[in-house]
Amino acid sequence: MRLITIRAPAGHGQQVATTAFEAGISEVGVHRAAALRSDGQERAQDVVEVATSIPKAKDFIERLMSAPYYDPGTYSLTSRHPESIFGNEPQAEETYPVVRPSPDVYAELWQFVQVTFSLAGRVFLSAVLVAYGMVEDHLPLIIAGLLFLPYHHHMIGVALGAVLRERRFLGQALWALLVSTVLIVLAGVAVGLALEPPIKFDEFGSPVSGVIISMVIGVAAGLGSIDAAGRRELIGLAATAHIAVHPAWFGLKLIFGFEGSGELSEHLLMFLLNTLGLVLAAGVTYALTVMQGGGIRRFEKKMHNSGA
8 A cells, every 4th residue: 555645846736647547546636735945935836645556556656757747856756655545446456565666665775775883783783693693503692683684685775776777776785785794794703702613503505505595585585575565574584594694604714714715615605606696586576576767767867967
């Protein structure tokens, strides 16, 4: 379910309403409002309000953002998730949870790939718990750390950025993935300095099984992010459990010492293959569920060129 509000230049309300009708929406609300700016200027706007199911919201938003009359500089769009809508459709249709609009998924993942002090703190402290649990082979502690480790969002962010062909978002997701990986390694180093070897946890699997599991998790993570009813936090636990243990192991081994070059190369290979498998599987999922980037790229180009 989605509540969508579009603020458009005065006189554009009918065009927006027509686009909504073309997407299968039976009724929209249109009213005139005044927009006040910080420089004291005032301009009239048409405000269009839509309450509809997620599939129709996706069709409408993506049609609107690709429409010839749509100007990112003069339009604004807000999409909200209400607890319930009792309107012009039966609940079986109104509550259908897939596929979320591409801008919704895009905006949500933008929040997760922002590199902030909060992200750095959460990643490092969570990885400390993971690394400590690996040394002691304490599975509950490993799981506790993984629950708060926002790692898989960066991987599916890379996948979505590639599918949408939105370079700024793709670059930010790659940067967040790199920063998080380095922080996990540093957490392993910190734990290694405080504890004595060996690393008792050794359930890393094989490269082949790892890639297969990563691809399954990638599909599940992609589906979870486009499904309003998806339990995305549990998928994140599965993804981080399978991949984050490798950089944590590497950090520990930087202190404890490597037993041979083969051990290091095997873990690096598994980490790279698992990450790539998850990203590719999530990307294919996004492509098959028709995540559209034309309107998003148009918006970002306009904002970038205007210096916003």
